[in-house]
Amino acid sequence: MDPAIRKRCAGRDLSLLYGSKFGALLVGLLVLPAFSRILGPDTFGIVAVVLSVQALMLMLDLGVSIIVGRDIAAAPDGDATAIRILQTGTRIIVALYAALLPIALAVGMVSGAWLSITDVVASMLMFAALTAQNVGQSALLARRHFGTASALQFFGAILRAVITLAALHLITPSLSVFLWTQAGCAIVHWFVTYVRSFRLIGVDVLPNASAARSKVTVAHFLRQGRSLMLFGLAGAAVMNLDKVILAGLASPAAVTPYFLAMSLCMAPVTAFAGPVVQFFQPRIVRSIATANPSDAAVTLRQFVNVISVVTLFPTAALWLFREPITSAWLGDTGVAAPVATYVGVLLPGLACGALGYVPYCILVARKDYTFQASMSAALTIVTLIAAAAVVGAGSVIALCVVYAVYHTVSTLVSWMRCFRLFDGGELRFVRAAAARSAFIFSGFALVTAALALWI
Known part of the structure; x- marks a missing residue:
């Protein structure tokens, strides 16, 4: 064509x-x-x-x-x-x-x-x-x-x-x-x-x-599904139990600004990253499954470029103008100020987590479900324990830090796993995709920080 x-x-x-x-x-x-x-x-x-x-x-x-x-x-x-x-x-x-x-x-x-x-x-x-x-x-x-x-x-x-x-x-x-x-x-x-x-x-x-x-059987699904079930359980727990912990150890009223901040931070990821992943994942799977390193390299380069543009631009804009945006969104409700504060802490980690879709698609292509499940379960346990500790100490800001770190660490560990799974020509396209992701994210972070100082 x-x-x-x-x-x-x-x-x-x-x-x-x-x-x-x-x-x-x-x-x-x-x-x-x-x-x-x-x-x-x-x-x-x-x-x-x-x-x-x-x-x-x-x-x-x-x-x-x-x-x-x-x-x-x-x-x-x-x-x-x-x-x-x-x-x-x-x-x-x-x-x-x-x-x-x-x-x-x-x-x-x-x-x-x-x-x-x-x-x-x-x-x-x-x-x-x-x-x-x-x-x-x-x-x-x-x-x-x-x-x-x-x-x-x-x-x-x-x-x-x-x-x-x-x-x-x-x-x-x-x-x-x-x-x-x-x-x-x-x-x-x-x-x-x-x-x-x-x-x-x-x-x-x-x-x-x-x-x-x-040879597609129910057993085929269940063998792989065990790991994916654990992966789903861990993901659901880590993204929902933080509100339960906050309500139980602090108060239900404390949940409102945190919930609104998390919802606002997730908006660029859910609205803009999802379609990009749906578009590129079948191509990544096909190129890796058919052992076509050159096609995988091109597809991953395009994937990194597009997902970076559609998520990091709106994320940077939201972080820079979080106070007027939350004020316009929530009006005179008394929660706009804490929501803006929480957004400022959460958003950098969630932006890094959005780029974690790239190693995720690579690992799915290699059917590395067991590692993904084990990693997700381990990070979920550590994150929820840390969340309970900081909320028990009375700090919602620290809870935001915990979740920003969770998303960042999840992305980094996924990349490390990709490096261990591939070798030869395949390792080269994995390293190239990781380097491109790191370069683009670092560039956005530096430019956003400079704009914040200038504004």
Whole structure:
């Protein structure tokens, strides 16, 4: 393909991935406040907990979405293995939630505090459908069907929100209506995603499927999934238990400015880095899996350049103008000043952590799941112990330092692991990517510090 055409196609694909994020952003900015007004503070508080559990369950999928994305990206074109990977991964998710449903019902009957039995069923159906849909989304991204994946994600998020709003207005503004409408929309979204991904991925392989007996089994997923499950648990714990520790050892009121600061700091990473990772990860996996050092070197260089630009520019701007930004965002609520202070401490570490996506993609390409799980678990334990210690001593600023250090150390340790995994020509492209990341980050840090002194 002509290089100019390739660049236009890459720009189009990346734009599509950013467009898919717009749906979730629109829901967060416009629809969630509407849900809050319709349902009232008490009911919406329960909804917020359910949605938080939903985000957690997407991470605790036994590593299926990561394995599906990685293995389909590495599978040759026209190989029947790709469609078998998708089928097996989907079956595992369905079996997982079928096994979890009795446990959730038992917990619901024992606690009986917030959700009725039917509400628990609706929540579990919603969790299962969204988790399975995420598997289909990973398959589409792995085969670089960015237009289809983006459209499904954008319209899925928007339609689920709009239909739920309509149901709350037309039926009754209750928790049950919210949960069952969300569950129904999620199931339809999953079904459409699965059918579309099956057709797009299987179109070239189904005629030959009977000739190629795939070795993709449930055991294959579970062997790799054990490590990825630990990885997901550790990640979920370290990113959520800090608020629990702060509320328990300090006070619930102390959580508010810290939570807002962390949310603001994560915005550049979640909004801008995610689509870049989705775009480049399949290419990195394919080039490393096929032992193509020259292609890997080019892809990693492009990846580092793009993810640095889309995350470090907004991060630097947010750090420089954190006080007026927090004041404009929060208004006269009394928490803008501490939020700005916490942002100033947290943001440099989270910016370094954003560049940690580069070694992460390299390690995923090499299926180095066991190390990632062990590293994540060890860092999580150390970080949470340190968090409890500094919060017990009465310092939220020190808690921010702990988390800034966590993100920085996680990135550095991941790079060190990459150096140990590769040798020869492969080690050269790993070192080049690491050096480029360090050079760009250091340059941004120095320029930002100079601007801060000048301003």
